[in-house]
Amino acid sequence: MAKIKSKFLCQSCGYETPKWLGRCPGCEQWNTMEEEIIQSKKEFNRSPVMVSRTKPQSIQMVQSGAHNRFDTGIKELNRVLGGGLVKGALTLISGEPGIGKSTLILQASSAVAEKHGRVLYVSGEESEEQIKMRAERLNALAKDLYVVSETNVDVIEKYIEEYQPVFVIIDSIQTLFKEDLSSAPGSVSQVKECANNLMRIGKSQNIPMFIVAHVTKQGELAGPRVLEHMVDTVLHFEGERTQEFRILRALKNRFGTTSEIGVFEMKEEGLIQVENPSAIFLESLTPQAEGAIVVAIVEGTRPLLVEIQALVTPANAGFPRRTAVGIDLNRLNLIIAVLEKKVGLPLMNQDIYVSVVGGLKLEGTSADLGIAMAIYSSMRGVAISSRDLIALGEVSLTGEIRAIGHLEKMVKEAEKLGFACGVIPGRSSAKIKGNTSMRIEGVSTLKEALNLIMP
Structure with a gap:
């Protein structure tokens, strides 16, 4: 019987070591090392990061994607994204619990579904009934908005192939898992592999995706830092839950500037755009x-x-x-x-x-x-x-x-x-x-x- 090999991964920064350490040498955090089983290549066939059927061509012949954006229905969100959603773009949105992340993306998904076609909203934290209750409060009940409660990445991929949506929302990346990995959902290896699969699907089928991510007590993005490097855009929702105003800021944007902000006001009917924030x-x-x-x-x-x-x-x-x-x-x-x-x-x-x-x-x-x-x-x-x-x-x-x-x-x-x-x-x-x-x-x-x- 083959000996089972394992390694220890830091759940904060992804640092790898063959033995357990109390303090991570990478991020210097205590008690973040967790053991994970190393699987052989025969047992684990890693999915390619990106599938491309095109051949190399001159850059002058490549069609620019600058105009291949579509409206999210929320001007403040469009401003932060650089003009709207880019086909195939992977966007990560983070913020403290209760700040309004799910509210914003549900409003955006309903607006996109009304204008552009079918939208798939995948939730790993809430049931379909809970999403419907929030959607009724926000009046986000577009006919082409499809919701499902699922955490298996392979099942989500089948849903995307079957329904062919124009926009996909994942809430949240820490709840997803891949059956080939033995580690728990939210671990470094699961987050990296699930993000890789979602990026492969979005890039190969030109589907823009929004991924919600949790934050730590210090307000930083939870999970490995490699997640921020993989995605195209990183949005951060900031503000105090006791106050009405919310600021949406781009920390990284491959398709636009990172200096724009979106201003929202939280009300009973959802997030309301503030077009004149100075006033x-x-x-x-x-x-x-x-x-x-x-x-x-x-x-x-x-x-x-x-x-x-x-x-x-x-x-x-x-x-x-x-x-x-x-x-x-x-x-x-x-x-x-x-x-x-x-x-x-x-x-x-x-x-x-x-x-x-x-x-x-x-x-x-x-x-x-x-x-x-x-x-x-x-x-x-x-x-x-x-x-x-x-x-x-x-x-x-x-x-x-x-x-x-x-x-x-x-x-x-x-x-x-x-x-x-x-x-x-x-x-x-x-x-x-x-x-x-x-x-x-x-x-x-x-x-x-x-x-x-x-x-």
């Missing part, structure tokens, strides 16, 4: 408040205006606290250091809390000036007219206000929403003044900007 984020803006100011960022081609709030209070004991919600904590510490050194603001013994209203996470440096002015406003007890003033600019370590990209787009968005004054870098002020009716205050240093809000 939504500024709904509860207080006209006169200490430590509150409006800043702008650009996500892809869309400028967004958001409110930043800062609170500065004396530290009772120990080291002062620095808390940042929605912005990088290291960037906040840098701005605090500049305020202390270049402006002389005594913040060493103060607790400082900075938050972005609406749950949005800001990237880049365009909000630096607004953060500094909000901290100064809270520290000195000076109210800023949030409805009238917007601050845009990067704060350097020397206390200078540097130019930022897409400044003209941000100013136009602020003008459209009724802002009267814009505080911007001095080098850009001459160009901006000629293109807007807003009052533009060009500042070269942080001191100049703070003098504008001094009593």
